[in-house]
Amino acid sequence: MNRPAFNSVYSNQGHNHQKSGRNSRIAQILFLLTAVSLIALYRNRPQFSTLGITFVSIVLEAFPFMLFGAMMGGFVEVFVSKEKISRWLPKQRVWSVCVAAGLGVVFPVCECAIVPVVRRLLKKKVPLGAAVAFLLGGPIVNPLVAASTAVAYYFDWSVVVYRLVFGYLIAAAVGLCVTVFFTEKKALRPDTAGDDSALYDGDFQESSQSADLKTKLVQAVGHAAHDFLDIGRFLVVGAFVAGLAQTLVPRQAFAVVLSVPFLSILIMMGLAIALNLCSEADAFVAASFRFTPVPLSAQLAFMVLGPMLDIKLLIMYLSVFRKRTILVLAGLTVSMVYLSMLMMEVIVL
Amino acid sequence: MNSRVTNLFSVIAVCLPGVVYISWINAYYWLLEGQKYEAFMQPRLWPLLVFAMLLLIVFVAAFISQFSSKPHAQTGSEVWIRSAILLLPLLFLWSIYGQSLGTHAYLNKTLPFADTAAVPDFLSSRSTTGSVADNELTLLRLLKQPEMFDGQDVMVEGMVYRDPRLPEDTFRLFRFAVICCAADALPLSMRVEGSVLEGLSNDTWVRVAGRFKMKMVAGRQIPSIAASAVRQIPVPPPEKRYLFF
Numbered sequence: 328m329n330r331p332a333f334n335s336v337y338s339n340q341g342h343n344h345q346k347s348g349r350n351s352r353i354a355q356i357l358f359l360l361t362a363v364s365l366i367a368l369y370r371n372r373p374q375f376s377t378l379g380i381t382f383v384s385i386v387l388e389a390f391p392f393m394l395f396g397a398m399m400g401g402f403v404e405v406f407v408s409k410e411k412i413s414r415w416l417p418k419q420r421v422w423s424v425c426v427a428a429g430l431g432v433v434f435p436v437c438e439c440a441i442v443p444v445v446r447r448l449l450k451k452k453v454p455l456g457a458a459v460a461f462l463l464g465g466p467i468v469n470p471l472v473a474a475s476t477a478v479a480y481y482f483d484w485s486v487v488v489y490r491l492v493f494g495y496l497i498a499a500a501v502g503l504c505v506t507v508f509f510t511e512k513k514a515l516r517p518d519t520a521g522d523d524s525a526l527y528d529g530d531f532q533e534s535s536q537s538a539d540l541k542t543k544l545v546q547a548v549g550h551a552a553h554d555f556l557d558i559g560r561f562l563v564v565g566a567f568v569a570g571l572a573q574t575l576v577p578r579q580a581f582a583v584v585l586s587v588p589f590l591s592i593l594i595m596m597g598l599a600i601a602l603n604l605c606s607e608a609d610a611f612v613a614a615s616f617r618f619t620p621v622p623l624s625a626q627l628a629f630m631v632l633g634p635m636l637d638i639k640l641l642i643m644y645l646s647v648f649r650k651r652t653i654l655v656l657a658g659l660t661v662s663m664v665y666l667s668m669l670m671m672e673v674i675v676l
Numbered sequence: 677m678n679s680r681v682t683n684l685f686s687v688i689a690v691c692l693p694g695v696v697y698i699s700w701i702n703a704y705y706w707l708l709e710g711q712k713y714e715a716f717m718q719p720r721l722w723p724l725l726v727f728a729m730l731l732l733i734v735f736v737a738a739f740i741s742q743f744s745s746k747p748h749a750q751t752g753s754e755v756w757i758r759s760a761i762l763l764l765p766l767l768f769l770w771s772i773y774g775q776s777l778g779t780h781a782y783l784n785k786t787l788p789f790a791d792t793a794a795v796p797d798f799l800s801s802r803s804t805t806g807s808v809a810d811n812e813l814t815l816l817r818l819l820k821q822p823e824m825f826d827g828q829d830v831m832v833e834g835m836v837y838r839d840p841r842l843p844e845d846t847f848r849l850f851r852f853a854v855i856c857c858a859a860d861a862l863p864l865s866m867r868v869e870g871s872v873l874e875g876l877s878n879d880t881w882v883r884v885a886g887r888f889k890m891k892m893v894a895g896r897q898i899p900s901i902a903a904s905a906v907r908q909i910p911v912p913p914p915e916k917r918y919l920f921f
Contacts, residue, residue: 348754355757362764366771373780373879379772380781384716384857386765387707390700391728398731548738555735556693560761567764573859577784608856611921615862 358564374574382570385603385639386563389439392605393562394555396440400447401551405543409451420454420506427457428499431469437606438466438634439562442643443554449519449647455511460502463660466606466634467494476630479610486623489671490610493631497663504659505652514652516645558646565639569603572638576601586620588672592665595625599633600641606634624672632664689752690743692759697736703766704729714915715773717857776917778879779837782850782863815851815864816919822890822899830888830901833909836880837865845870849884849901853919861918867891867900876906883909 369375416423436444445462449455466472473487480486505514538546578598584590595616604612613626636657644653704725707713713725813832818825834849842848850865852858868884876882886903911917 352753352757355761359757359760359764363767366767370771373778376772376775377777377781377784379768380716380775380777381859383765383769383772384859387713387716387769388721388724388857388859391724391731394728394731545738545741548734549742551731552693552697552735552738556696556758556762560758563761563764569859573784574780579783579786602859604860605856608860611855612860612862 355560355564358567362567378570378574381573382567385566385569388605389562389566389639390559392437392439393443393559394551396436396443397551397554397558398548399436399440400443400554401547401549403444403447403451404550405547407451412448412451412453416453416457420456421503423454423457424460424502424506425499427453428460428464428495428502429468430461431465431467431472434465435469435471436465437471438637438640439605439643441465442640442647443551443558446519446554446558446647447550449511449515452511454506455509455514456502456506458502459505459656460498462498463501463635464495464498467491467631468498472606472610472634475607476610479614480617486627489623489627490630493627493664493667493671494634497631497660497667498635500663501656501659505656508655509652514648516647516649519647558643561643561646562639565637565642566603568642569601569638572601585625586622588622588624589669591621591625592628592668592672595621595629596632596661596664599629600637602633603637603639604633609633622672624668627671628664628668631668632660635664636660689755692755694736694739694743696759696762697732697739699763699766701729701732701736703769704732711915712773714920715776715858715917718854718920720920721856774914776914777852777858777861778835781852781861782835782837782865785852785861785863786865814919815849815866816853816921818888819864819866819899822888822897825888826890828888829886829904831883831885832901833881833883834865835878836876836882837878838876842867843869847876849882851917851919853921855921858918864919867898868903868906869900870903876908881909881911883907 365375365378417426441462445458448461449458468491473491476487476490477484581594581598585594595613599609602609602612609630613629616626616629641653641657644656648656707716708722708725708729711719711722713719713722813825813830815832815834818830818832832849834851837848837850839846839848846867846869848865849868850863852861853864854861868886870886883906884901884903885905885907886901888899888901890897891900892898
C-alpha cells in the first residue's frame with residue numbers, strides 16, 4: 328500500500344527525544360500566546376503596525392518560495408534515488424563540497440526555498456559538508472542574485488564579483504569545516520539523519536520502485552505538503568522574531584559606529600541577521616548605504632551574510648540540524664564573513 | 677461521552693492540514709482580489725501569490741485523494757500547535773490590514789546621514805509606480821532627479837513627521853519605497869518649510885505645494901520644499917500608501 332507522506336514522522340520520535348519534544352511544544356505554545364496577546368493588547372499602537380506589517384510581509388513573500396522549495400524537495404525525494412545522487416556528486420568529500428557550493432549557478436533557489444530541498448538531500452544521504460555548502464552558497468552564488476546586485480549597484484560588476492566569490496568561498500569553507508567537526512548522526516535531527524524508509528513513509532522505499540508515474544506524483548506532493556507544514560512553522564516564528572527586531576531596534580542606534588570599518592562590518596552583519604531580507608532584495612538595501620560613511624566591505628558583509636544566516640533562517644535550520652550544529656554553523660559563518668571582509672577592507676579596498 | 681469528544685478532536689486534527697491549505701488559498705485569493713497585496717509587497721510580485729495559491733490547491737487535491745488512507749494520521753497536540761502557528765500570519769493579516777508603516781517605522785528605519793544624503797544611484801535606474809494624479813510628483817521621483825526639479829514648483833503627497841529638532845514651521849514629509857516587501861521599505865523624506873497647518877500631527881497625510889530646492893546644510897545637500905500650501909488629504913487606501921521601485 329502506498330502510504331502518503333503527510334502524517335507519520337512525529338509518531339516515530341524516539342523516547343530520548345520526548346523531553347526536547349515537550350520543551351519544543353511548550354516554547355511553541357508560549358510563542359502563540361505571546362503573539363495573540365500582542366494582537367489583543369496592542370492592536371492600535373504604531374509599534375504593532377510596524378511589527379504586524381513586517382511580519383506579514385516577510386511571510387507573504389517567503390511562503391511562495393518555501394512552497395516551491397518544498398515541492399522541489401518532494402520531487403527529489405521520489406524521483407531522485409540515492410544511487411543517482413552518489414553518481415552525480417564527486418566521490419571525494421572536498422570536491423563534493425566545492426561543487427555543491429556553486430550549485431546555485433544551475434539550480435538558483437533563494438534561502439527560503441533551499442531549506443526543504445537540503446533537508447530532502449540529506450535524507451538522500453548527500454554528504455553533510457556538501458549539503459551545508461549548498462545551503463549557504465545556493466542563495467548567493469546564483470544568476471538571479473548576481474543580476475539584482477548588478478542593478479542595485481548600477482552595474483558595478485566588481486561588487487557582483489566580490490559578493491559571489493566571497494559567498495562561494497565562505498560556503499565551501501564552512502562546508503569543509505562541518506565535514507571535519509561533525510558526523511551526520513551528530514549534526515542532524517533524528518528525523519533528518521534517519522533512514523527515510525523507516526522514519527517517514529513506512530513502505531515508501533519499496534513501493535516507489537514499482538509505482539507508476541501518477542502514484543509517484545501524488546507521493547511527491549505528499550512529501551512537499553508535509554515539508555510545508557513542518558518547515559513553514561519555523562519560517563513563521565522566524566519572520567515574527569524578525570518583525571520584533573525591526574520594531575524594537577532602531578537603526579540609528581548603530582549610526583555612530585557605522586563609519587569605523589571593523590565596527591561597521593559587525594553592525595551591518597547584525598543588521599543582515601535582524602532584517603531577514605530576501606537575497607534578491609538585500610542588494611538594494613545595501614546600495615542605499617553607498618553614499619554614506621558605511622564602507623563597501625560592510626555593505627558586502629551585509630549581502631554575503633544575510634542569505635546565509637538571518638533570524639528566520641536560524642529558526643528554519645532547527646528543522647534540519649541539532650542546536651549545537653546550528654551554533655557551530657552560525658559561529659563559523661559569522662567569523663568567516665567578518666574576517667574575510669576585514670581582510671578585504673585592509674588589503675583590497 | 678469522553679470517547680465521542682476524543683473522536684471528534686481526532687477527526688478535526690486529521691482535517692487540520694486541509695484547513696491550513698484552504699485558509700491560505702483563501703488569503704491569497706483575498707489579497708489578489710482588488711490588489712490588496714500592494715499593502716504588503718511589490719505589485720510586480722503578484723505572480724508569486726498566484727503560484728503559491730496553485731501549489732496549495734495541488735496540496736489540497738493530494739490531501740483529499742489520500743484522506744481515506746491515513747491510518748496513522750497525527751492527532752496529538754503537535755498537529756494543533758503546528759496548524760495554529762501556520763495560521764497565525766493570517767490572524768495578523770486580517771488584524772493589520774488597513775494600518776500602515778508610519779512615524780514609528782520611519783524613525784526606526786532612518787539613519788541620521790541617510791535621510792539627508794544624496795539619493796542612492798540605483799533609484800535613478802529604476803522605473804517607479806505610485807498613487808498620484810498626473811500633474812503631481814511622487815517623493816521618489818523628486819528624489820531620483822532632484823536637479824531636474826531644483827527651483828521648480830512641485831506638488832507632492834506624503835505623511836508628516838514633526839521632527840522636534842526642526843523649527844516650528846518645518847516638518848518632514850515622508851513615504852516608504854518598497855523593493856520587494858514592506859520589510860525592506862526604505863524611508864524617503866524631505867523638509868517642508870513654511871505654511872505649516874496648525875495642529876498638524878505625525879502620520880497625517882498631506883499634499884504639499886511649493887518650490888523644490890536643494891539646500892546646503894552643514895555641508896550636505898538637503899532636499900526641501902518651501903511650501904505655499906499644505907493641505908490635509910484623506911488617508912489613501914492601504915494598497916496605495918507605498919511607493920515601489
